[in-house]
Amino acid sequence: MKTVHNFNAGPCVLSKQAVNASMEALKDFSGTGMSVIEVSHRSKEWKAVMDETEFLWKELLDIPDGYKTLFLGGGASTQFMMVPFNLLEKKAAYLETGVWAKKAAKEADFFGEVIRVASSADKNYTYIPTNYDIPKDADYFHITTNNTIYGTEIHTDMDSPVLLVADMSSDMMSRPVDVSKYGLIYGGAQKNVGPAGVTFVIIREDILGKVTRKIPTMVDYRTHIKESSMFNTPPVFSILVMNETLKWIKAEGGVQAINKMNVEKAALLYNEIDRNTMFTGTAEKMSRSIMNICFVMSEPYQNKEEAFMDFAKSRGMVGIKGHRSVGGFRASLYNACPKESVLALVECMQEFEQMNK
Amino acid sequence: MKTVHNFNAGPCVLSKQAVNASMEALKDFSGTGMSVIEVSHRSKEWKAVMDETEFLWKELLDIPDGYKTLFLGGGASTQFMMVPFNLLEKKAAYLETGVWAKKAAKEADFFGEVIRVASSADKNYTYIPTNYDIPKDADYFHITTNNTIYGTEIHTDMDSPVLLVADMSSDMMSRPVDVSKYGLIYGGAQKNVGPAGVTFVIIREDILGKVTRKIPTMVDYRTHIKESSMFNTPPVFSILVMNETLKWIKAEGGVQAINKMNVEKAALLYNEIDRNTMFTGTAEKMSRSIMNICFVMSEPYQNKEEAFMDFAKSRGMVGIKGHRSVGGFRASLYNACPKESVLALVECMQEFEQMNK
Numbered sequence: 001m002k003t004v005h006n007f008n009a010g011p012c013v014l015s016k017q018a019v020n021a022s023m024e025a026l027k028d029f030s031g032t033g034m035s036v037i038e039v040s041h042r043s044k045e046w047k048a049v050m051d052e053t054e055f056l057w058k059e060l061l062d063i064p065d066g067y068k069t070l071f072l073g074g075g076a077s078t079q080f081m082m083v084p085f086n087l088l089e090k091k092a093a094y095l096e097t098g099v100w101a102k103k104a105a106k107e108a109d110f111f112g113e114v115i116r117v118a119s120s121a122d123k124n125y126t127y128i129p130t131n132y133d134i135p136k137d138a139d140y141f142h143i144t145t146n147n148t149i150y151g152t153e154i155h156t157d158m159d160s161p162v163l164l165v166a167d168m169s170s171d172m173m174s175r176p177v178d179v180s181k182y183g184l185i186y187g188g189a190q191k192n193v194g195p196a197g198v199t200f201v202i203i204r205e206d207i208l209g210k211v212t213r214k215i216p217t218m219v220d221y222r223t224h225i226k227e228s229s230m231f232n233t234p235p236v237f238s239i240l241v242m243n244e245t246l247k248w249i250k251a252e253g254g255v256q257a258i259n260k261m262n263v264e265k266a267a268l269l270y271n272e273i274d275r276n277t278m279f280t281g282t283a284e285k286m287s288r289s290i291m292n293i294c295f296v297m298s299e300p301y302q303n304k305e306e307a308f309m310d311f312a313k314s315r316g317m318v319g320i321k322g323h324r325s326v327g328g329f330r331a332s333l334y335n336a337c338p339k340e341s342v343l344a345l346v347e348c349m350q351e352f353e354q355m356n357k
Numbered sequence: 358m359k360t361v362h363n364f365n366a367g368p369c370v371l372s373k374q375a376v377n378a379s380m381e382a383l384k385d386f387s388g389t390g391m392s393v394i395e396v397s398h399r400s401k402e403w404k405a406v407m408d409e410t411e412f413l414w415k416e417l418l419d420i421p422d423g424y425k426t427l428f429l430g431g432g433a434s435t436q437f438m439m440v441p442f443n444l445l446e447k448k449a450a451y452l453e454t455g456v457w458a459k460k461a462a463k464e465a466d467f468f469g470e471v472i473r474v475a476s477s478a479d480k481n482y483t484y485i486p487t488n489y490d491i492p493k494d495a496d497y498f499h500i501t502t503n504n505t506i507y508g509t510e511i512h513t514d515m516d517s518p519v520l521l522v523a524d525m526s527s528d529m530m531s532r533p534v535d536v537s538k539y540g541l542i543y544g545g546a547q548k549n550v551g552p553a554g555v556t557f558v559i560i561r562e563d564i565l566g567k568v569t570r571k572i573p574t575m576v577d578y579r580t581h582i583k584e585s586s587m588f589n590t591p592p593v594f595s596i597l598v599m600n601e602t603l604k605w606i607k608a609e610g611g612v613q614a615i616n617k618m619n620v621e622k623a624a625l626l627y628n629e630i631d632r633n634t635m636f637t638g639t640a641e642k643m644s645r646s647i648m649n650i651c652f653v654m655s656e657p658y659q660n661k662e663e664a665f666m667d668f669a670k671s672r673g674m675v676g677i678k679g680h681r682s683v684g685g686f687r688a689s690l691y692n693a694c695p696k697e698s699v700l701a702l703v704e705c706m707q708e709f710e711q712m713n714k
Contacts, residue, residue, distance in 0.1 A: 002390040008397045011593060019392050023383050026376065032675075033359035035376050037552035037598060040365045040676060073430030073554065074575065077589040081573040103574075110573050190590055195394035197430065197554045197592030216438040216467050217460075218431065232434040233547055235554030236368060237594055241394060318389075319397060 005341035007331040008319035009148050009292060010170060010191040015336040017251070018194075018244035025240055036240055041233050049243055050228065056246035060255055063179045063202060070201040070221070071229045071239050076169045079186040079199060080104040082219050083142065083165055084111035087184070089211045093117050093138040093162070097154075098125045098147035099325070104167060105142070111213075117141070124326070125150040127284040138162045140183060146171035148191075149323040151294035151330065152287040157181045163207060171291050172200070173249060174335060175259040183207045191291070192335045194242030197235045249335065258335050265333045265342045266290035272346045278304070278353050282326055296328030304356065311355075312348045320345070362698035364688040365676035366505050366649060367527060367548040372693040374608070375551075375601035382597055393597055398590050406600055407586065413603035417612055420536045420559060427558040427578070428586045428596050433526045436543040436556060437461040439576050440499065440522055441468035444541070446568045450474050450495040450519070454511075455482045455504035456682070461524060462499070468570075474498070481683065482507040484641040495519045497540060503528035505548075506680040508651035508687065509644040514538045520564060528648050529557070530606060531692060532616040540564045548648070549692045551599030554592045606692065615692050622690045622699045623647035629703045635661070635710050639683055653685030661713060668712075669705045677702070 006013035029036035030045040039046055050071075057069040072078070080103060084092060090112055094105035096119035108114045115138065118129035125147060134141045140163040146153045148170045157178040158164070168177070169187035179185065184203045190196040201221070208222055217223050223231050252258055270288060273281045278301045282294040297305050305328065312320055322328040331345055363370035386393035387402040396403055407428075414426040429435070437460060441449060447469055451462035453476035465471045472495065475486035482504060491498045497520040503510045505527045514535040515521070525534070526544035536542065541560045547553040558578070565579055574580050580588050609615055627645060630638045635658045639651040654662050662685065669677055679685040688702055 002388075004390040006391055006395055008395065011394060011396060011398060011590065013395050014392065019383065019394070022394075023380060026380050026383060031359075033361040034363055034675070035371065037368060037376070037379075038363055038365065038370050039368060041368060041553065073432060073592065074435065075430060075589040078431065078575045081575050085573075107573060107575075110571055188590060195594055196398065196590045197595055214467055216442075216464055218435045218438050218464075232432040233368065233545060233553045235430065235592060235595065237552055237598075238554055238592065241594075318391070 002316070004316050004318045005344050006318050007333070007337065007341070007345070009323075009330060009332045010188070010334070011196050012191055012319070012332055012334050013336045014195065014241070014245060015248040017248045018241055018336075021244040022237070022241045026237075037237055041230065041236055046236065049240060050230065050234070053239060053243040053246065054228070056243065056250065057200070057202070060173065060246060060249060061177055061179055061202075066206065067179060067202055067204050068225045070203065070224045071234060071242070072199045072201060072224060073197065073235050075199055076167055076186060076188040077103070079167070079201065080107035081110075082221065083140075083184065083186070084108040085213075085215055085219050086208060086211065086221050087140050087163070087165070088112045089139050091115060091135065091138050093134050093141040095129065095132070095141070095143045096121060097128055097144050097152060098150055100147070100149075100167065100169075101144040104144065108142070120152075125152065126282055126287070128152050128154055128287040134161055136161050140165045143167070146289055146291050148292050148332070150326060151283045151289045151292040153289035153291065171289070173255055173258065174262050174291055176255050189238065189242050191332075194245050195238050197238035198242060245336075261339070262290045262333065262335065265337065265339055266293060268339070268342050268346055269293050269331060269333065272349050276349050276353050278356065279349060282328065291334060292330055292332045294322055294326055294328065294330045296322070301356070308352050311352055312345070315344065315348050317345055317348060359673070361673050361675045362701050363675050364690070364694065364698070364702070366680075366687060366689045367545070367691070368553050369548055369676070369689055369691050370693045371552065371598070371602060372605040374605045375598060375693075378601040379594070379598045383594075394594055398587065398593055403593065406597060407591070410596060410600040410603065411585070413600065413607065414557070414559070417530065417603060417606060418534055418536055418559075423563065424536060424559055424561050425582045427560065427581045428591060428599070429556045429558060429581060430554065430592050432556055433524055433543060433545040434460070436524070436558065437464035438467075439578065440497075440541065440543070441465040442570075442572055442576050443565060443568065443578050444497050444520070444522070445469040446496050448472060448492065448495050450491050450498040452486065452489070452498070452500045453478060454485055454501050454509060455507055457504070457506075457524065457526075458501040461501065465499070469496075477509075482509065483639055483644070485509050485511055485644040491518055493518050497522045500524070503646055503648050505649050505689070507683060508640045508646045508649040510646035510648065528646070530612055530615065531619050531648055533612050546595065546599050548689075551602050552595050554595035555599055602693075618696070619647050619690065619692065622694065622696055623650060625696075625699050625703055626650050626688060626690065629706050633706050633710050635713065636706060639685065648691060649687055649689045651679055651683055651685065651687045653679070658713070665709050668709055669702070672701065672705050674702055674705060
């Protein structure tokens with residue numbers, strides 16, 4: 001197998017431990033003599049995985065009582081619809097920090113009045129807006145805590161005068177979160193907590209049942225709360241990999257320890273971007289994400305973009321092409337991205353600088 | 358690893374080839390040096406899997422032009438809602454052949470008038486109703502071709518005066534299907550075509566865009582048709598296993614050859630049920646499923662149920678407990694269930710008869 005430094009934006013690098021344990025389960029699950037994808041989801045062996053996974057979430061994030069964690073199919077995009085279906089009676093507030101945040105708000109338009117409290121579209125979403133008013137009569141306020149495409153992030157758990165709903169697809173489990181400040185947190189697993197195919201939802205149960213509309217069974221959170229995510233057959237293998245990923249996070253020392261490593265990894269790369277005159281970071285410094293680090297060639301070196309990409313590729317860097325709406329480069333340093341990969345990328349940038357002096 | 362005969366109703370036994378190939382991809386996908394759950398879903402290697410999977414569906418089922426095959430998350434239960442969301446303008450007709458069919462109809466109630474054309478609830482769904490009228494002004498007629506819990510099946514592609522919609526979750530790819538007779542076919546993959554976590558939808562494109570209601574993005578089939586199931590991150594690993602399963606079906610000689618084996622396997626077990634005085638089949642003979650075979654202890658032997666279960670378990674039989682609403686036993690003989698497993702179960706029944714004479 002060739003050596004790669006995986007900077008994919010998601011699906012992305014997962015811990016070796018999680019991948020290996022998942023391979024074992026694919027071969028023989030829990031001593032059943034069957035693959036984990038061949039056992040009944042009603043078996044006691046599978047029930048144990050579901051229970052443990054929910055418990056690991058509770059333990060790692062210190063989730064208070066009164067909340068339930070769900071594991072659903074359909075991706076975060078399905079949550080863009082489920083959130084207003086269940087919570088929007090008259091009016092909702094959205095913060096527009098990127099195209100995903102914009103898509104979430106657009107979906108809410110189907111269900112009621114949507115107030116866009118602020119947008120950073122004026123500067124291609126390179127910053128997190130501050131100084132905006134959240135209407136006190138909104139049913140909820142929706143934020144996207146990390147903006148994968150632009151490399152911006154809301155780093156703290158904000159105070160909101162109304163119910164706070166957060167899409168944490170790309171920074172969940174990258175730092176401790178004060179769950180009590182949120183009514184609902186959701187995200188696709190395929191960054192820090194597992195593979196594609198499963199979506200997590202952390203929901204305060206008492207916020208439900210307040211809208212007057214009829215809600216179809218599968219998009220009603222109460223369906224899945226009542227059956228502990230087993231109303232229908234869950235995405236078994238994706239949940240198993242999530243389970244193994246959470247166990248790995250715990251073994252690493254939990255989200256506090258993981259966060260320390262993430263901050264350190266991000267600093268290594270940002271420092272190089274700021275030092276190396278050939279490269280320029282695209283996000284405003286205050287808003288810089290510790291997960292997705294976006295940079296372009298500096299003004300006089302813009303014709304070197306392809307050359308750097310080729311050079312980095314030859315050194316095993318994978319997934320560093322920036323999103324087409326930003327251009328340049330993006331390195332995603334999710335939890336399982338090893339420090340060695342970051343150092344290897346920094347080395348590439350330094351060598352490229354030497355080569356072009 | 359212990360030897361098991363896997364009769365699980367789904368998730369269920371998959372072909373060894375598909376499981377092994379999936380393990381390889383989990384280790385190193387397509388020579389990328391990364392696990393398949395770590396690569397970008399926008400990579401050319403992944404795109405090749407998506408394209409091939411769609412092509413295998415088209416090839417194996419001889420799907421006519423004008424249809425699109427989608428791979429979505431959320432299970433068949435999500436389709437119970439998506440079908441009426443996209444197709445029900447005024448009135449829909451449903452055939453009630455079991456609790457899943459009943460749930461599908463209940464979901465349609467949210468969207469318009471629902472005519473239950475017939476039900477076999479009077480005899481605990483042990484038969485497929487015939488002699489019913491499908492209203493000519495219905496937007497569509499919905500059937501469940503195989504009823505996993507009760508072991509009944511609609512064996513042929515019927516003529517319908519209105520658009521025919523079928524849930525084929527538990528008999529898809531078990532026989533050739535004349536797709537041209539259907540407007541839409543859907544099902545969870547976790548029986549004959551893969552693991553849990555992905556749902557297939559075969560849809561005739563020209564049936565869409567005819568309802569007046571607004572449809573949220575993720576439940577609008579047109580969203581997924583336009584983006585070839587890649588509007589958002591698809592359930593990567595589940596689709597990969599589906600791909601390997603379809604390749605295995607093709608290598609076995611396609612659905613015609615698979616069907617021959619399925620008919621043979623089912624005959625072996627039904628013949629034993631009919632011969633062995635200790636056991637009685639629960640489904641009416643004309644309606645018997647070749648996928649799920651339900652039977653109970655005959656009248657004078659009802660106190661032997663637990664003893665037979667223990668005996669069968671000691672011989673490695675797994676997943677033969679009948680659903681609680683039917684009782685007794687259920688052996689699911691999906692495509693990948695080897696003939697050896699069926700013979701082993703038949704042998705159990707014969708030995709148990711000897712032991713109790």
